[in-house]
Amino acid sequence: MLHSNILRKLDMQDLMVFLSIHEQRNLTLVSEALHVSQSTVSYCLKKLRSQFGDELFISTRSGMLPTRKAQAMHGHVQQILHQVNLCHDLPCFDPREAAQTFNLCAPEYFELLVLPHLMRAFRDAGLAVTVNVHKLDRELPGEALLDGRFDLAMCFGPGFHRLMSGLCSQVLMEDDLVCVMDRCSLPAQSHMDIQAYAARQHVYPTPWTSDSNMIDGWLRQHGLERQIVARTNSYRAALQLLQGTDQVLALPRRVLALLGQETWLGSCELPTALHGFSMDMIWSERADHDEANGWLREQIVKICAAQGLL
Incomplete structure (x- = not known):
């Protein structure tokens, strides 16, 4: 933070004028060296004097002589501009320079909600x-x-x-589950209680390889089990199995909004005791310092933010 509010009006040109006056000792030469007008140089010097509470340079026949404060400031101002240049010159991955391939491990949830927007952004930007x-x-x-x-x-x-040592993580988005079924088999209430939910036959999508998910753990906590009558490889296939039955499907709310356009589909809320979930992005500590990996993570976060997911 700045020690004085007046320093907020200081800019890079003022500091460049300071260093140039210190070197040239002549305002005309400063104007020529920085390719600005003499009135601009004079204005910058006036600002500097006001902001630092010192004359800084004394006009004499032999040139602009720095005051003791200006002499003391000189090294610090040089360092400030040097650090700004370092910030500008930081290495930055540019996907336009060469074709780039990334390998991801992800469930269908990511492929549906994020990947299409991500690839469209790459295509629109002409990136290989x-x-x-x-x-x-x-x-x-x-x-x-x-x-x-x-x-x-x-x-x-x-x-x-389990997140093993050497890995980093970031939450990309949060969601919850909703109970989906054929509209003809919707319960009278907007919420389905846990006993009624467990009593139904269930369709289980496996967009990632697993024999159970958070629903099964939640039911076990209440001494209940569910009967799974079909397992599918995708959310879309699971939805199609519901038509004309009283079977139910626990589906992420965002996925239902994307895929649940069929007029025969209906949904109701699950018991509020069932917590939501997040989609997390994981990478290695080594990749944390890789420019290409960092660029990809940044693009994914941008997409999630633009789509209102983050």
């Missing part, structure tokens, strides 16, 4: 970026992230997967 998505398994691919086989992994949280 390829994204290979591998199906998320029961366990987080920690070793593959650590050795670079995967650049990123997307997994459900919080706490659904």
